[in-house]
Amino acid sequence: MKPKNCLIFGASGQIGRNLIRSLTKNNIKVTALTRNIHQKGYILKTQANPGYLEIVEGSIFDYELTKKLFSNADICVNLVGILFEKGKNTFNNIHVEFPKMISKLASIYKLEKFVHLSALGIESAEDSIYAQSKLKGEKEILDNFGRTVIVRPSIVYSVDDNFTTQLMNLLRLLPIFPIYYNGRTKFSPIYCSDLTNSIRKIITDDIKENIIEFAGPEEMSFKDILEKLLLSIEKKRLLLPMPISIARMTAKIFELLPKPLITNDQLKLLKYDNVLSGKHKSNNDFDFDCSSRFEDEVNKYSYMWKNEGEYSKKKVN
């Protein structure tokens, strides 16, 4: 059977790389748009067998280029998302205007399916600009193109993430680790391959649900996550609750950095639990396997953060 062509925006990120592997192994060709082929080309081209991946360099807002890419696509997956605003990369441009533009193209070019990555918990986080922009983007897409599946995951982790790896970097360095809201906010971390294999099934099994929430098998507070990571890298650290007024001041300073560790908008988001809402169908309602356990998966890569680095590696099945 002639392979279908899946156009992916944001393919070089954590979820994108995993998704390319899952799709191309299952006879789906991928076209990936990247802003910088020199920086991201190598990471991208090693994810697929020859002939299954085309890499195109360009801006996501280049309408003529995007139109051309749509004319050859059967399916589109949008993974472009930001956690903080910088210059023209505003939440409105990235989470509302861009999805609006490509969902209209999905309709014009009569695509089979449009899969859009949103996030869990955005309906409750009314004071976060990030969350509200994601919500507005979802609405625009659903108005433009009915054959859309919006994927709303809790926090996604893997060896390629900016979550467990960044936390382990900090936990290794800092003797005292600040926690916000007493570390009580709940998450259901989902393993990246579990999520991307499910996205592949959304495409191949022709799933029609408009919104699906995704969560891993465990519900954990932020403090539980830190304690599990500390256990995994064999370190003891003091987890110190930080008053929110001081957290806001430090976030203001971080916001001046090119890649802030935390922003005031993220602080707002952290107030809200990031677990299944019960308002929409979830991965548990479909034939998806999202059962990887946080500790088991993290233990497979955390040994590099231990004192002895690679020499501390215990055998992991």
Ligand SMILES: NC(=O)c1ccc[n+]([C@@H]2O[C@H](COP(=O)([O-])OP(=O)(O)OC[C@H]3O[C@@H](n4cnc5c(N)ncnc54)[C@H](OP(=O)(O)O)[C@@H]3O)[C@@H](O)[C@H]2O)c1
């Ligand atoms: N990771 C999580 O825990 C998580 C949780 C919930 C929801 N999500 C959502 O899932 C999607 C994918 O997440 P991810 O973790 O794979 O993201 P990521 O690692 O940050 O990758 C996003 C990709 O988008 C591309 N991009 C294109 N134009 C961009 C622009 N103007 N600004 C920033 N990036 C741009 C980048 O690729 P190039 O540099 O190659 O252009 C980048 O690699 C996002 O929409 C995110 O909001 C993620």
